[in-house]
Amino acid sequence: MEDFKVKILGCGSALPTTRHASSSQLVRLRDKMFMIDCGEGTQLQMRRCRQGFSRLGHIFISHLHGDHCFGLIGLISTLGMLGRGSAATLHIHSFPELETLLRPQIDFFCRDMAYEVVFHPFQPDTADIIYEDRSLTVQTIPLNHRIACSGFLFREKPSPRHILREMIDHYHIPISQINCIRNGADFTLDDGSVIPNDWLTTAPAPPRSYAYCCDTAPKSEIIPIIKGVDVLYHDATFATEDLPRAKQTFHSTSAGAASIAAKAEVKRLVLGHFSARYEDEELLLREAREVFPSTELAEEGMSIHIV
Amino acid sequence: MEDFKVKILGCGSALPTTRHASSSQLVRLRDKMFMIDCGEGTQLQMRRCRQGFSRLGHIFISHLHGDHCFGLIGLISTLGMLGRGSAATLHIHSFPELETLLRPQIDFFCRDMAYEVVFHPFQPDTADIIYEDRSLTVQTIPLNHRIACSGFLFREKPSPRHILREMIDHYHIPISQINCIRNGADFTLDDGSVIPNDWLTTAPAPPRSYAYCCDTAPKSEIIPIIKGVDVLYHDATFATEDLPRAKQTFHSTSAGAASIAAKAEVKRLVLGHFSARYEDEELLLREAREVFPSTELAEEGMSIHIV
Numbered sequence: 001m002e003d004f005k006v007k008i009l010g011c012g013s014a015l016p017t018t019r020h021a022s023s024s025q026l027v028r029l030r031d032k033m034f035m036i037d038c039g040e041g042t043q044l045q046m047r048r049c050r051q052g053f054s055r056l057g058h059i060f061i062s063h064l065h066g067d068h069c070f071g072l073i074g075l076i077s078t079l080g081m082l083g084r085g086s087a088a089t090l091h092i093h094s095f096p097e098l099e100t101l102l103r104p105q106i107d108f109f110c111r112d113m114a115y116e117v118v119f120h121p122f123q124p125d126t127a128d129i130i131y132e133d134r135s136l137t138v139q140t141i142p143l144n145h146r147i148a149c150s151g152f153l154f155r156e157k158p159s160p161r162h163i164l165r166e167m168i169d170h171y172h173i174p175i176s177q178i179n180c181i182r183n184g185a186d187f188t189l190d191d192g193s194v195i196p197n198d199w200l201t202t203a204p205a206p207p208r209s210y211a212y213c214c215d216t217a218p219k220s221e222i223i224p225i226i227k228g229v230d231v232l233y234h235d236a237t238f239a240t241e242d243l244p245r246a247k248q249t250f251h252s253t254s255a256g257a258a259s260i261a262a263k264a265e266v267k268r269l270v271l272g273h274f275s276a277r278y279e280d281e282e283l284l285l286r287e288a289r290e291v292f293p294s295t296e297l298a299e300e301g302m303s304i305h306i307v
Numbered sequence: 308m309e310d311f312k313v314k315i316l317g318c319g320s321a322l323p324t325t326r327h328a329s330s331s332q333l334v335r336l337r338d339k340m341f342m343i344d345c346g347e348g349t350q351l352q353m354r355r356c357r358q359g360f361s362r363l364g365h366i367f368i369s370h371l372h373g374d375h376c377f378g379l380i381g382l383i384s385t386l387g388m389l390g391r392g393s394a395a396t397l398h399i400h401s402f403p404e405l406e407t408l409l410r411p412q413i414d415f416f417c418r419d420m421a422y423e424v425v426f427h428p429f430q431p432d433t434a435d436i437i438y439e440d441r442s443l444t445v446q447t448i449p450l451n452h453r454i455a456c457s458g459f460l461f462r463e464k465p466s467p468r469h470i471l472r473e474m475i476d477h478y479h480i481p482i483s484q485i486n487c488i489r490n491g492a493d494f495t496l497d498d499g500s501v502i503p504n505d506w507l508t509t510a511p512a513p514p515r516s517y518a519y520c521c522d523t524a525p526k527s528e529i530i531p532i533i534k535g536v537d538v539l540y541h542d543a544t545f546a547t548e549d550l551p552r553a554k555q556t557f558h559s560t561s562a563g564a565a566s567i568a569a570k571a572e573v574k575r576l577v578l579g580h581f582s583a584r585y586e587d588e589e590l591l592l593r594e595a596r597e598v599f600p601s602t603e604l605a606e607e608g609m610s611i612h613i614v
Contacts, residue, residue: 014388016351016381040381041348044323066384066416074323074347077373081321101415108408109373 002135004029004156004208004306006231009045011272011298013237013251014067020274021045021300022067025233026056027154027210029136035059036152036212042071043078049301053079054088058131060138061094062214063149069098073105080113089116093130093138095148096121124148127225141225143216145250151213153225161201171195208306211266214273217247218256223264230306232261233298236271239283254284258291272298309442311336311463311515311613313538316352318579318605320544320558321374327581328352328607329374332540333363334461334517336443342366343459343519349378350385356608360386361395365438367445368401369521370456376405380412387420396423400437400445402455403428431455434532448532450523452557458520460532466511474507515613518573521580524554525563530571537613539568540605543578546590561591565598579605 006027012020022039026046033055035042046053056079061069072092079090092098099119106117122130122140131138134157141151160182168178173187181187187195209229213222216235226232237251246253252260254271261269269292274281281297288295313334319327329346333353340362342349353360363386368376379399386397399405406426413424429437429447438445441464448458467489475485480494488494494502516536520529523542533539544558553560559567561578568576576599581588588604595602 015385016354018351018354040378041351044325044348047323047325064415066381070381070384071347074373074377077377078322097415101412104411105408108371108404 002030004210006210006233006304006306007049007051008272008298008300008302008304009042009049009051010039010300011274012039012067013273013275014065015276016040016067017276020276022071023062023214023273024071025212026051028055029154029156031055032057032133032136034138034154037062037068037214038071038075039067040070040074043075045300053082054084056090057088058091058093058138060131060152061092061098062143062151062212063145063147064095064097064101065147065215068215069094072102073109076106076113076117077110080110080115084113084115086114086116089118091118091120093120093122095124095150122150124150139225141211141213141222143213143222144219145215145217149215151211151216151222151226153209153211153229155209156207158207159204161197161204164200164202167195167200171200173200210304210306213260215251217250218252218260220260220263223260226260226264226266228264229266231268231270231304232264232266233270233272233304234260235273236284236288237273237275239278240287242275242277254281254288254295255291258288258295261292261295267294269295270298270304271295309337311517313517313540313611313613314356314358315579315605315607315609315611316349316356316358317346317607318581319346319374320580320582321372322583323347323374324583327583329378330369330521330580331378332519333358335362336461336463338362339364339440339443341445341461344369344375344521345378345382346374347377347381350382352607360389361391363397364395365398365400365445367438367459368399368405369450369458369519370452370454371402371404371408372454372522375522376401379409380416383413383420383424384417387417387422391420391422393421393423396425398425398427400427400429402431402457429457431457446532448518448520448529450520450529451526452522452524456522458518458523458529458533460516460518460536462516463514465514468504468508468511471507471509474502478502478507480507517611517613520567522558524557525559525567527567527570530567533567533571533573535571536573538575538577538611539571539573540577540579540611541567542580543591543595544580544582546585547594549582549584561588561595561602562598565595565602568599568602574601576602577605577611578602 009024010021023037024042027034139153211226214235234257236254238246316331317328330344331349334341450456518533521542541564543561545553
């Protein structure tokens with residue numbers, strides 16, 4: 001099975017600290033690398049975490065607050081200086097305003113760049129598939145923040161069933177039928193008897209999924225969208241004692257994040273976007289685990305294997 | 308004597324590394340704090356180096372390459388979130404294009420900010436005084452880079468002479484005359500005899516000065532401007548073996564920087580803007596010291612006391 005993993009580059013919130021970098025993470029599946037959010041200093045976090053730049057093809061920006069996008073211009077510029085070629089278009093998915101804001105800077109600061117930056121605007125109010133390739137879809141998740149904000153659901157496509165080679169040989173099944181059998185078809189012998197598919201194949205691993213929901217107040221409407229995902233990364237800016245501040249700023253407490261995770265029956269919850277006010281996040285972890293035990297704290301450099 | 312010091316926040320060059328941050332430094336004199344250049348991650352470097360944000364009033368941007376200005380929008384935004392008040396206007400001095408590029412971002416990302424950002428454009432081709440207060444002037448130094456680029460000369464104003472209190476008492480000099488005497492006047496007694504000023508005062512410390520010349524190829528026209536400064540910070544991107552690359556990119560070798568320092572008879576030379584290609588900068592230091600012994604390497608967190 002191909003690795004499907006997430007690398008946390010930054011899990012801090014609006015005010016930068018020496019403990020947490022601004023929001024950014026990398027999602028890798030097969031030979032593809034995607035980025036979610038790109039706060040100031042993201043390119044340096046990539047270096048610190050020893051992540052190469054060349055496989056990065058698509059960047060998804062959740063919303064247009066600075067701690068989620070101020071690192072874009074530096075990253076785009078550095079990719080140019082590193083010699084990224086004209087074949088390697090960089091795709092940025094976000095709300096329409098981002099191109100308006102960033103294009104003049106790209107035109108000015110990145111004049112000599114060989115590769116192109118293409119913006120793919122999406123809408124804030126609907127859950128749409130905004131990216132698709134052979135192995136994966138990415139879908140938006142409308143969230144509840146002070147400004148338009150979208151989460152992202154990375155979902156593997158179902159794999160075909162695994163062929164049992166010795167059974168294929170046993171029944172002398174012609175090669176022309178193999179693809180149909182991979183996709184679940186039974187096979188009919190010359191004498192009319194039917195060999196059921198599950199004699200000929202085994203089930204593939206179930207498709208894996210990862211949901212990023214940040215920044216947001218707890219929003220029950222996302223529950224059907226993220227139902228049963230393998231890993232949910234959720235806004236957990238505050239502890240319960242700061243619930244009024246969470247409500248005021250349209251963020252979540254860790255307990256609020258855990259409640260969403262429990263209702264959505266996700267397998268694991270990773271908490272992130274920590275307020276600079278906490279010395280450490282142990283209280284946030286404790287409060288979340290009371291509601292949803294399978295909870296962890298994000299930290300810079302952490303690898304999350306989606307299994 | 309008031310402290311006059313420079314704090315190096317970043318002395319790397321275009322490509323970010325884990326060893327050096329992008330260009331930025333703070334200049335402090337009395338209760339004032341100035342910033343020169345503001346590459347990506349500067350606000351975080353300020354935190355790492357435990358530099359408060361509130362006294363920062365003026366930022367000088369040498370040129371519009373990303374590694375010297377991509378940190379501005381994040382810093383401006385953070386100052387707003389930290390509650391900088393409406394009385395604390397932030398002044399940014401640079402070429403006219405900077406406001407065109409940055410204003411739309413400020414308007415979009417910093418809508419709720421109480422304080423104002425005012426841009427003060429200067430011209431690339433003339434050495435002008437662009438800032439002045441009671442104790443200091445800042446003058447531009449036209450440099451020789453791929454695009455318009457300006458260094459900055461921070462020069463203390465001459466202090467008045469120190470009054471020798473016991474001599475004032477001895478000659479019964481009235482208080483109304485003290486300011487004239489501070490400024491160098493002699494005093495005439497009632498009998499017509501003249502007390503020379505240097506019986507009544509001692510000379511103040513000579514005015515101190517700091518020159519920042521980055522990014523630039525060695526440019527002999529700057530020598531009269533920076534003649535005799537206490538400290539010169541100069542572009543030293545390359546070692547001599549990479550001189551062709553230095554010429555091509557309009558940067559200096561450390562030996563080239565040292566040659567300028569020697570001809571300008573500065574007191575100390577600090578090398579900076581190191582290329583990411585060197586494991587360390589010992590070779591750059593050796594090559595510079597062969598030309599100008601009183602040379603040091605910049606490093607992040609370094610404090611330079613101008614004495």
